[in-house]
Every structure is written in C-alpha cells, then in structure tokens.
Amino acid sequence: MTTLELLVTAAVHPVPGIRSLTLAAPDGRDLPGFVPGSHLVIECGGRSNAYSLTSDGTAPTSYTVSVLEVPDGSGGSRWVHRELRVGEVVTARLPRSLFPPVARAAKHLLVAGGIGVTPIVSHLRAARTWRRETEVHYVFREGRGAHVDDVLALTDGAAELHTDRAEFCARLEKALADQPLGTHLYVCGPAAMIDHVLDTARGLGWPESRLHCERFGLDALDPGDPFDVTLTATGTTVRVPSGTSLLEALETSGVDVPNLCRQGVCGECRIPVAAGTPLHRDLFLTEEEKAAGDALMACVSRSAGPSLEVPL
Amino acid sequence: MTLTEPVTEVVPPPAPSLPDWPADPPAVDPSATSYVVVAVGADAGTREVAGAWVADAEGRAPTTLVVLDAVADPRDRAELTEALERARTGVRVMAVGGQHDVLAVLTAARDAGAIDAELAAYCTHTDDLPMYCAHCRATHRVEARPGEEVTCPGCARVLEIHAHFTRALGSFLASDAHAAGLPGPTGARP
Ligand SMILES: Cc1cc2nc3c(=O)[nH]c(=O)nc-3n(C[C@H](O)[C@H](O)[C@H](O)COP(=O)(O)OP(=O)(O)OC[C@H]3O[C@@H](n4cnc5c(N)ncnc54)[C@H](O)[C@@H]3O)c2cc1C
Numbered sequence: 001m002t003t004l005e006l007l008v009t010a011a012v013h014p015v016p017g018i019r020s021l022t023l024a025a026p027d028g029r030d031l032p033g034f035v036p037g038s039h040l041v042i043e044c045g046g047r048s049n050a051y052s053l054t055s056d057g058t059a060p061t062s063y064t065v066s067v068l069e070v071p072d073g074s075g076g077s078r079w080v081h082r083e084l085r086v087g088e089v090v091t092a093r094l095p096r097s098l099f100p101p102v103a104r105a106a107k108h109l110l111v112a113g114g115i116g117v118t119p120i121v122s123h124l125r126a127a128r129t130w131r132r133e134t135e136v137h138y139v140f141r142e143g144r145g146a147h148v149d150d151v152l153a154l155t156d157g158a159a160e161l162h163t164d165r166a167e168f169c170a171r172l173e174k175a176l177a178d179q180p181l182g183t184h185l186y187v188c189g190p191a192a193m194i195d196h197v198l199d200t201a202r203g204l205g206w207p208e209s210r211l212h213c214e215r216f217g218l219d220a221l222d223p224g225d226p227f228d229v230t231l232t233a234t235g236t237t238v239r240v241p242s243g244t245s246l247l248e249a250l251e252t253s254g255v256d257v258p259n260l261c262r263q264g265v266c267g268e269c270r271i272p273v274a275a276g277t278p279l280h281r282d283l284f285l286t287e288e289e290k291a292a293g294d295a296l297m298a299c300v301s302r303s304a305g306p307s308l309e310v311p312l
Numbered sequence: 313m314t315l316t317e318p319v320t321e322v323v324p325p326p327a328p329s330l331p332d333w334p335a336d337p338p339a340v341d342p343s344a345t346s347y348v349v350v351a352v353g354a355d356a357g358t359r360e361v362a363g364a365w366v367a368d369a370e371g372r373a374p375t376t377l378v379v380l381d382a383v384a385d386p387r388d389r390a391e392l393t394e395a396l397e398r399a400r401t402g403v404r405v406m407a408v409g410g411q412h413d414v415l416a417v418l419t420a421a422r423d424a425g426a427i428d429a430e431l432a433a434y435c436t437h438t439d440d441l442p443m444y445c446a447h448c449r450a451t452h453r454v455e456a457r458p459g460e461e462v463t464c465p466g467c468a469r470v471l472e473i474h475a476h477f478t479r480a481l482g483s484f485l486a487s488d489a490h491a492a493g494l495p496g497p498t499g500a501r502p
C-alpha cells in the first residue's frame with residue numbers, strides 16, 4: 001500500500017482544543033488529488049488515526065486537517081497536539097474516500113456536529129466549485145467551533161450555526177421536512193448526533209439511499225460472540241473468544257497479518273474470506289465491499305455465524 | 313494533475329431492459345410524509361386504482377391527486393411539473409395509467425430528482441409505449457410492443473422496437489427495421 005511522507009509546514013490553534021495542520025510534500029511536489037469528504041490515515045506517534053481533509057482536493061499542493069484533542073483517548077490526537085512540530089515529517093496513507101457527494105443530487109443538505117465539520121468543509125469547497133446547491137446546519141459548543149469562518153465564507157453567510165442542542169434539533173426537524181425532491185443528506189459528528197439526524201430523516205420518509213454519514217470512531221464496539229476460524233492453507237481451526245479480535249486470535253496462533261491502526265480505519269489488516277458471513281464493523285471498506293462479503297478487516301470485524309473460513 | 317468532476321458516486325443498479333410491472337397495484341408506502349398520486353387517462357381502471365391509493369394515502373399523510381388527460385399536453389405537463397416541484401423529500405409519487413403515460417410520469421419524476429424508492433407505478437394496459445427513434449431522435453407514443461415493427465410518426469421509417477427500455481431517455485429504443493445496425497453518432501442516413 002502506497003504511503004506519503006508529509007512535511008508539517010504550518011500548525012495553528014484556531015479554537016481551543018483544535019490544532020489545524022498544513023501538510024506538503026517535502027520536495028514541494030503536487031500531492032494526489034482527492035474526492036470531497038476524503039480522509040488521510042496518519043501515523044501519530046504509535047497510533048494510526050484518520051483525519052478528514054479540509055482543503056481543496058483538486059490538484060493540491062498541500063493538505064490541511066484539523067484535529068480535536070481527545071485527552072483520555074489512546075494518545076494519537078494528544079501526540080498531534082503536544083508532540084508534533086512544524087518542520088517534522090509524518091507518514092500517511094493515500095487519501096481515501098468513504099463520504100463522497102452524489103454528483104446528481106438536486107441539493108446537498110449538510111449537517112455537522114463539532115469536529116465533524118471537517119469533511120463538510122471539504123464538501124462545501126467542491127459545492128462552490130461545481131455550483132451545487134447546499135444547505136448547512138452546524139452545531140458546536142460556544143467558542144469551540146472549528147472552521148466557522150470557512151463554513152460562513154463558503155456559504156456566503158447562509159450556513160445556520162447552532163450552539164443550543166434543543167434549538168438545533170427543532171430546526172433540523174423542520175429542515176428535514178422541507179427539502180426539494182432529489183436532496184441528499186450528509187451528516188458527520190458525534191455518534192449520538194448522527195443517529196439522531198438519521199432517525200429523524202427516516203421518520204420523515206427519507207429513503208436510505210439519500211442518507212450519508214461519516215463516523216469518526218467505533219465507540220461502542222461490543223466484545224462480540226465467539227466463533228471459529230478455519231485456515232484453509234493448513235486446515236487448522238482457531239477459536240476467537242468474545243472480547244478477543246480476529247487479528248489477536250490469529251497472532252496468538254502464529255499467523256502474521258499485516259496491521260497498523262488496529263481500529264478499522266487503515267485497511268492494512270484486510271483478509272479474504274472463503275466461506276462464512278463476515279460481521280463488518282470497520283470504517284474502511286465501502287458499503288459495496290462489505291456487501292460482497294469476500295473480505296474483512298481482522299482488527300475489528302467478526303463472524304456473523306459460528307464459523308468463518310479464510311485462505312491463510 | 314487536474315481532477316475532473318469527482319467520480320466516486322452511488323451508482324444505481326443497471327436498469328432492467330424491460331419494465332417489470334407489478335400484477336396488482338402496489339400498496340401505499342406507509343413511511344412517507346406526503347403523497348402525489350398521478351392518474352393519466354380517463355379509463356375506469358385508472359380512476360379506480362387512483363381512488364384506492366388516495367383513500368389509503370389521505371389517511372396517512374397529505375396527499376395530492378393530479379389527474380391528467382395526456383402527459384404530452386403542455387397544460388397537463390405543467391401541472392405535473394408543478395406538483396413535483398412542490399413535493400418535499402419524504403414524498404412518494406404513485407403513477408397509474410397506460411404504459412406510455414406511466415413511463416412518461418416516472419421519467420418526469422426522475423428528472424425532478426426522485427429515485428426508485430420514492431416511486432410506485434401500476435399500468436392498466438401495455439398496449440402503447442414511448443419509443444425513441446434513433447433516426448429522428450425524438451420520443452413518440454406508439455401502439456405497439458417491443459419486438460414489433462412500426463412506422464415512425466416522426467420520420468416515417470419502418471422501425472423495429474428493441475426490447476430495451478432506456479432510462480436516460482425514458483423510452484424504448486427503436487431503429488430502422490431493415491438496416492444492419494443503429495446509425496453512428498454522426499446521425500441519420502437519408
Ligand atoms: C473517517 C474518519 C475521519 C476522521 N476525521 C477526523 C477529523 O477530521 N478530526 C478529528 O479530530 N478526528 C477525526 N477522526 C477521529 C480520529 O481518527 C481519532 O479517532 C481521534 O483523533 C481520537 O484518537 P486518539 O488516538 O486520540 O484516541 P482514541 O483512543 O482513538 O479515541 C478515543 C475514543 O474517542 C472516540 N472519538 C473519536 N473521535 C472523537 C471525537 N471527535 N470526539 C470524541 N470522541 C472521539 C474514539 O472512537 C475512541 O473511542 C476521524 C475518524 C475517522 C474514522
């Protein structure tokens with residue numbers, strides 16, 4: 001898998017708790033372009049975390065990302081805030097797109113919560129370029145809103161900003177009930193907010209294919225049911241207990257699977273599936289790849305049935 | 313490097329080459345927040361289906377009934393367009409009539425942004441269809457079925473109607489029944 005070496009050329013704290021980085025090729029060359037809503041998986045001092053690209057994806061010479069410090073997390077965002085310095089080089093995967101705009105949409109209704117504004121900024125840049133109609137609702141904690149200026153500039157001030165949750169929910173319900181035919185909804189933010197927005201839309205008759213969301217984490221990954229995995233190359237069967245990942249179980253039995261993030265975002269631990277039905281829990285595979293059922297991400301995904309067969 | 317229009321998109325499943333009509337009028341989708349029922353033509357079957365849909369839909373959510381004589385009529389067309397423009401996401405559009413008219417209503421609804429999950433249709437008959445002539449490059453209503461030969465109402469050529477419904481045109485494709493193939497992109501032969 002191709003990686004990029006990226007030089008940190010600038011870093012700012014636009015609002016408390018958020019650090020925005022500008023990244024460029026060390027030799028100043030053009031960087032790979034990307035579809036709006038794409039993210040980079042960056043190695044952050046032992047962690048590999050995904051960060052949405054907030055810059056323009058057309059012929060970029062630099063990338064920007066904005067990172068919220070999660071003080072009690074595993075340390076990736078803390079490292080970006082406290083360790084990483086301008087002039088240092090980070091390693092990243094090529095931009096990956098799981099949250100693209102639908103070009104045929106008559107209108108794009110964009111809903112952002114907190115740091116979830118980052119892919120929405122990218123959508124708004126593309127919407128401006130392609131003159132797409134948008135409507136934006138952005139809810140954030142007073143004084144903590146990242147990219148508020150960008151969102152306002154990219155919508156000529158039309159974006160609706162909310163700092164009161166109840167008021168946001170009421171406004172959202174009205175907005176979802178009053179969109180022209182052909183509108184697509186995009187939502188990114190805390191898991192509970194995404195669920196609320198999607199449930200409200202479903203309740204208002206929105207078909208699934210009009211709903212698009214990006215989740216920043218797998219906060220409630222349950223331990224899962226135990227299952228058996230048969231390695232067809234050797235004929236051995238390995239038990240994967242509840243609470244142990246498939247990746248860990250394979251490692252324990254001496255099977256090396258390349259891996260990096262161990263949180264379902266980088267794509268490194270993808271293994272083929274020969275039989276059985278995967279229970280996908282990653283944030284890497286596309287919906288189509290998940291539906292195909294012929295591969296899974298061993299670090300987070302499991303088996304939907306009692307057993308799986310993998311050609312390892 | 314230059315990027316063109318982003319290409320990663322939700323790609324709809326390939327359209328079936330022939331419309332697959334339900335044997336009975338489909339049920340009203342209870343998850344909608346409004347309905348637009350479009351009835352084209354005056355025959356009793358159309359009126360009956362539209363009436364049953366409206367009776368059911370009205371009890372669930374605001375319902376608009378649009379009754380048209382012919383989709384091709386400019387006044388009728390304007391009424392349909394206006395109803396679709398007024399419609400909000402959450403709507404379900406339900407069309408009933410002869411095959412030609414139902415396909416025309418579905419095409420208009422798709423052009424207005426509707427997707428399959430928002431559309432339901434029932435054909436009272438399949439005696440006619442919208443046919444796109446590959447030579448005069450226009451869509452005509454003809455009383456014929458796929459596989460049959462007709463004289464093009466536009467250019468008077470004898471055409472074979474192919475068993476292929478083209479979503480983008482909202483029509484069945486037809487071409488010169490006596491030529492070897494379709495005309496090339498440079499257009500019609502004399
Ligand atoms: C596709 C994708 C795009 C992302 N884009 C961004 C971005 O643009 N900016 C950004 O700051 N983060 C983004 N994230 C989240 C980011 O990858 C990390 O999860 C986050 O920085 C926390 O990492 P950590 O190593 O500090 O702690 P972790 O231990 O990885 O995280 C701690 C816990 O917090 C959860 N969490 C993740 N993000 C948040 C959050 N914003 N607020 C509260 N809890 C959270 C995680 O699921 C985890 O359970 C994105 C994630 C994904 C999958």
Ligand code: FES
Pocket residue numbers: 258259260261262263264265266267268269270282284297298299300
């Ligand atoms: S190790 Fe990154 S997706 Fe599994």
